Amino acid sequence: MAIDYRGFRVTxxxxxxxxxxxxxxxxxxxxxxxxxxxxxxxxxELAIPRLKIDVLMALSMVEQNAKQAVDEWWYARQPEMA
Incomplete structure (x- = not known):
């Protein structure tokens, strides 16, 4: 699964x-x-127990963490945008 977010491709x-x-x-x-x-x-990278979370929820968690990393980089680079 891939999305585009703030100029980044998140795969x-x-x-x-x-x-x-x-x-x-x-x-x-x-x-x-x-x-x-x-x-x-x-x-x-994340390792998530299969018994607790299904694959779609795991993918969503990793995607949200990736978006957060992009946001942190974005606001550190352009503090006036915060």
Whole structure:
């Protein structure tokens, strides 16, 4: 699943771990607009128990964390926008 947010493409995926007990979720943040193309934000990774949360909820959690990371970078770069 991928979304565009504040000039970044946020790509989120999840898979079960080797023991099939956790979702291993990952969000990759890539700058797509000219003003953020050179930004390097780290990937976000979460391990979430499968018994407590379904895959769609896990993907949503990782997506929200990625958006928060983009917002933090955005407001640190442009404090007048806060």
């Amino acid at each position: 989120v995926d999840a898979k079960a771990d080797a023991t099939d007990t956790q979702w291993l979720c990952r969000a990759v943040l890539e700058g797509t607009d000219a003003q953020v193309a050179t930004a390097k934000l780290p990937c976000l």
